[in-house]
Amino acid sequence: MHNAQAKNSNEISIQKQQFKALDGYVLSGIRYHLQSEIKAKIIVASATGVPQPFYRRFAEYAAKLGYEVLTFDYRGVADSAPAQLKGFEMSYLDWGALDLAGAIEFLAEDSIPLFIVGHSYGGQALGLTPNHDKVNAMYCFGTGAGWSGYMPFKEKFTVQVMWNIIFPPIVALKGYLPWSKLNMGADLPLGVYQQWRKWCKHPTYFFADPELPDLKQRYANVKTKIFAVSALDDDWALPNSRHAFMQHYTHANLKFIDISASDYGLKQIGHMGYFRKGAEPIWNEMIHTLEQLI
Template structure:
């Protein structure tokens, strides 16, 4: 289960080596999204677009974004529609599909942030790694590095987590959503509240070992994911109960034409007590980030 999160509001400010600015841009359908850019004062080596996990506001990734900016990468984070700064004043009655975050929001972010002069790398966390296959402009992404991306089926989880998830999905949440009209995720200190449509589809798809690829109403997804040829580096922490290697393989197999690199990591290897599903971006995870940024540096074409 997602651990307790703490978020901080980000405002425009200047650091010694990079600048932080709040910005806005439109999704593919014109929906207004709020983002935060982290721009190095020195020459920009490449760009990194951060695609968040489900219900995790962009502010959670601030520490990583600042770290990457100090290494010469310009970073853009953003909140999906219905989440945190990109949410309407009232979630009840707000209609959307879980797939909109990829098909509409991430597409808009890629168009807004991409630059023909610089490589664009996508960093995806959980759903963020799923979202690339939903985009129509994935060809603009040089490579994706994703953490904790899996199929979401409880059967891939350890017994204790499996039971917990079953109780929450099938007993606790249905009555809450029926009463509030949205998923009050924040009440459980799990992240931001989620629109009803996101909850309904997420719950439905997590009941199947192959996630939304088994949904007869989503047959087009097989074609969309097969079209992706972007190199993918898919990381799974061996203590991430929500996205263990089996879960990752079950999902990533559908990126069947993308050059794929599977990376398993252990907390001990990075001097950490645990990683879990959220620890990829927590304080002390700099060694994990260094491994990723080194890969990005290797993919940056040499200057002419």
């Protein structure tokens, strides 16, 4: 099904695309590409509760430069959510282990390089996939450990109020986290909320969960080249938080990159500005880096 069909090689084809996660769950995505030859493929791995249209500007930008880009919604989110979110059962880990892994299977071709551009959770998700060896490199933004102790005091206080005072009664009433009502993103399934809240209490996030003893080894198995970017005004994923999580990619070729808004002519970046209008200089720098790997 097509939203827009390219008329010539300089126009972007934008196509709605359904594909299956590894367990057969049907996911909703959008593919962006030119009609001309494709340099490489990019999967955009979204942040928690961020619907795929948020990444449209970046997808169009990369497509115009010759990349095929796939954005998609994880199960339980936006266009990949069931009609009724209450009672929908899933694990937060499914987004990586089954959904992102399904996207990798869907797009991977031996002859064309495949990259992941991850945002927040998206950078965490690669280590959960069983087919990470099919990914040539990952470039992620704002990926951290989630623990409020890494945040500046004001943000730490706000986050703790949300987790401990605001969210619990709302979730108990609704049976899911109605993030959309709080203008924070798409609504989230109960399982995602419960696990996220639990893991964010620990400096090493889900690596501290005794119910997940195999996670460290799964991340150690990843040998993909990874570029991990933190904006110095991203209070949710400052460099210390990024390192606390990314260090578990013990055998990956890791490069940490710190950026400041002023370096790109921006007033701020924060946790969401990596993909907002005006972030084109950040994307250009990333694309230049990825092109060295093609």
